[in-house]
Amino acid sequence: MAVLIHDLLDLEGERTTMQSDIANFKGNERERSKLAAKISDFIQRAQDARDRYERYLQPCVDQALLDVPTDEQNELFPLRAPVSQAVTPGRAPVEFAATQPGTGEDTAVQPPDHEGANIDTSVDSWDGLAAQVPADSDAEELPEPGAEGTGKKRKRPSTKTSAREEGSDAEDSPGPSSEGARKPAKRPSAKASAAAAIRKSMNGQLDAILLALPSAYDPRIIQHPAMTTAVQYERMIREGCANDALDDLRLHLTTYACLEDRRKQGSGVLHNTPMDKRMQKKKAAIAAAKARYRQIREILLRLGMGEDDIKYKPLLDTDCKPFVLVIEEQRLGDSRRKPCWIWSDFSF
Structure with missing residues (x-):
């Protein structure tokens, strides 16, 4: 049972990695071949895990279903329903679906479309632009016709074209630009369409494999006595993953403090630019470690861990501070401050 749970976690982590690679696929044939080989190997390993899943874990779930009534409001039953997106301090939202990674994080954020944003191509905008154009300083003042001796003068037309005249000329000129300044949306090329179809097909192959971990089931099934052994094994493995996430966080915090200290020892573009990149x-590694720990802790709570657990506490942003190792790094008031709970273990 323990080996099965461990293999399921590895498969979920590998699934997340491949989904990220598929999302970045642009149509290159070499990349497609590599992804196809990885998916084929993943399916073969998943099939082997399915045989053991039906032998060890599925009977426990079936026995729990005999005593747990069906939840009609949950369309995914016996899997747990997706949790709300509300986040409490130190915790991150997690969906315990069968395709949710075991120890990693799957956050695919679509960037906003900035094309054409905050652009006003109406005629009024050209009027406003022309009103802000200063008068031509090179224009020469000439007397108006029939106004000799009156002191009235007129301006000679400047060789420079005003912004409004340029806009009107652009509107009167024939061609595609006469329809307006806004360009029509480009249609995706044949290569982009083919890449999108390949991505959809590959994601479909991954989604077709459904091997749910104990934490992916409804809370009533998790708490059933038939699931006790499976839940305990997953909790043990998840605790090890939480320890690894905290070790990574402590390591990255320490190295970031060292980089920050080295940056202060020099100046100039040649010194600061590479240091800023590093x-x-x-910082990105620290954020990933924080998110991974918070996600694993959320799963541990679903597996029966108490909210007031003394070892796996809620991780706040204020907790993520480097540990002061030498006297030179101490600041005013550090001697009265208690070290954060994440520094209670230096085994990393």
């Missing part, structure tokens, strides 16, 4: 990468 510090940005380290």
Whole structure:
């Protein structure tokens, strides 16, 4: 049972990695071949795990279903329903679906479409632009016809074209630009369409494999006595993953503090530019470690861990501070501050 749970977690982590690679696929044939080989190997390993799943874990679920009534409001039953997106401090939202990664994080954020944003191509905008154009300083003042001796003068037309005249000329000129300044949306190329179809097909192959971990089931099934052994094994493995996430967080916090100290020892573009890049990468690694720990802790709570657990506490952003190792790094008031709970273990 323990080996099965461990293999299921590995498969979920591998699934997440491949989904990220598929999302970045642009149509290259070499990349397609590599992804196809990985998916084929993944399916073969999943089939082997399915045989053991039906032998060890599925009978426990079936026995629990005999005593647990069906939840009509949950369309995924016996799997747990997706949790709400509300986040409490130190916790991150997690959907315990069968395709949710075991130890990793799957957050695919679509960037906003900024094409054409905040652009006003109406005639009024050209009027406003023309009103802000200063008068031509090169224009020469000439007397108006029939106004000799009156002191009235007129301006000679400047060789420079005003912004409004340019806009009107652009509207009167024939061609595609006469329809307006806004360009029509480009249709996807044949290569992009083919890549999208390949991505959809590959994701479909991964989604067709459904091997749910104990934490993916309804809470009433998790609490059933028939699931006790499976839940205990998964909780043990998840605790090890939480320890690894905390070790990574402590390591990245320490190295970031060292990079920050080295940056202060020099100046200039040649010194600061590479250091800034390294510090940005380290910040990203710290954020990933925090998110991974929070996600694993959320799963541990579903598996029966108490909210007030003394070892796996809620991780706040204020907890993620480097540990002061030498006297030179101490600041005013550090001697009266208690170290954060994440520094209670230096085994990393």
